[in-house]
Amino acid sequence: MSEVYRDSTGKSVTIDVAGATVSSVKFMRNGVQVGTTGTSSPVPLPYAITHEDGEFQVVWTYAMEGQTYTRADEHKVVTPLFSQTELVDYDQIFTSLSSAQVVRLEKFIRLIVEAYTGQTFGFYSGTVNAYGDGSTVLSVDRRIISLDSPNDPTPYTNYRITASQYGVEALRGVNPNIGTYDPKTDTIYNPYAVGAGFHNNIRYTFSGKFGWTSVPTEVKEAALILAGEFSCNEATWRDRYIKSIRAADWRFDFDGRAFTGTGSASADLLLDKYRLVGAAVI
Secondary structure (H helix, E strand, O other), rough: OOOEOOOOOEEEOOOOOOEEEEEEEEEEOOOEEOOEEEEEEEEEEEEHHHHHHHHHHHHHEEEEEEEEEEEEEEEEOOOOOOOOOHHHHOHHHHOOOOOOHHHHHHHHHHHHHHHEEEEEEEEEEEEEEOOOOOOOEEEOOEEEEEOOOOOOOHHHHHHOOOOOOOEEEEOOOOOOOOOOOEOOOOOOEOOOOOOOOOOOOOOEEEEEEOOOOOOOOOHHHHHHHHHHHHEEEHHHHHHOOOOEEEEOOOOEOHHHHHHHHOHHHHHHHHHHHOOOOOOEOO
């Protein structure tokens, strides 16, 4: 699965079948066609695809040896934690890197940051699914920017986004008995009803806008710190969880925090406020 940066323009995709004669190209996101249909390879990516994070498919219809085939290639739009310009401004040592090398470095750092924090820092509109635990607060692992109204008679006016923006709270009303679950039919009636809360082990789906419109300053700074850390000669040793090397007797010290952190105490400190713990999401 290849990656494309959010808000990219002028990008194209090519079918990976030598000699194929392409007759149709469609861009799909969540089962819905996005943008216009192309008729050749390479084909430009529409901005309607790259303007927000998320997976998308390029569906090719092509001919080979007198037969017509269809294939769907998976791709993903992501938000980079830093650009090449920001990397070079941070440290002139990175002027020697090519654009392709910067892309690889950014992806490597981004995966470390996401693993440590438990979340991504892109932006997308869509849905989030989570299971209730019987309480009035439903935790999610996506920062909620705004919520749409559900397909339910009771709108989200009976709910509010929690102060942390990583959950939804059901507001108590005058009728706590509406909103019931029938285990025989596995049906929940009016799950968004006032006072119903979030029933235990029942899946709830919320639609809206999630994530970040731009990468938080602390996250960007932590990513640049990590890029600098992994560019130095000691990075190979740290990658093997080695804390220090003493030349006289070749003593190696291992730091246990390397198993739980990003490898940089400064980056960990900046990222700690963004770490998610215990979100019940599928």
